[in-house]
Amino acid sequence: xxxxxxxxxxxxxxxxxDANALAVTIDALNDCxxxxxxxxxxxxxxxxxxxxxxxxxxCQDCVDVCVATVSVISRRTEYDANFIKPLLQACxxxxxxxxxxxxxxxxxxxxxxxxxxxxxxCEAACRxxxxxxx
Numbered sequence: 532x533x534x535x536x537x538x539x540x541x542x543x544x545x546x547x548x549d550a551n552a553l554a555v556t557i558d559a560l561n562d563c564x565x566x567x568x569x570x571x572x573x574x575x576x577x578x579x580x581x582x583x584x585x586x587x588x589x590c591q592d593c594v595d596v597c598v599a600t601v602s603v604i605s606r607r608t609e610y611d612a613n614f615i616k617p618l619l620q621a622c623x624x625x626x627x628x629x630x631x632x633x634x635x636x637x638x639x640x641x642x643x644x645x646x647x648x649x650x651x652x653c654e655a656a657c658r659x660x661x662x663x664x665x
Contacts, residue, residue, distance in 0.1 A: 533558050535605070549663040552656075553604065556619075559649075559656035560601035563626060566649035567593045570633065573642035586632045586643065593629040596622050597653065604660075612664060619657045619664075626654035 535557035536550075567590040574583040574590070600622045604615065630650030637644035 535561075549660075552660045552663040556653075556656040556660040557601055557605055559653040560597045560604075560622070563649045563653035564594050564597040564601070566646045567591070567597070567629065570642050570646035573640070577640065579639075583636065583640075586629075586636055589625070589629040589632050590646065593625045593650065596625045600657070610664070616661060616664060619661045622657045623654050623661070626650040626657065630654060 533554060535554040571587050571590045571594075574580070574587050577583055600618050603618060627650070630647045633643040633647035633650060635643075637647055
């Protein structure tokens, strides 16, 4: 059981969102942030560094958005849909852009393939949570 699921299962007040969708999203956000951080580092070690500049920048943006999103949705205060939904939508957008860019390099760099997979999983989880919040 993930730490997100454990924490959600013992939280002292009632959840206002689907606990499973929330836990899956928290785990996906953490995984995506880690994969993008590692991919950035791996990109910086490649001889084709100039070809990877856009990938590096998108990965950095993706980390920032994922970390902010996971921080906010991990708090069990009352959700403000006017704030949470745009935050999740921003995460969907950056995960799509970063995943697309990483896929462009996946044939040449395995670390980009792994990062693209993490971005796609996070994008899907954020979409699922968005749907559950409607």
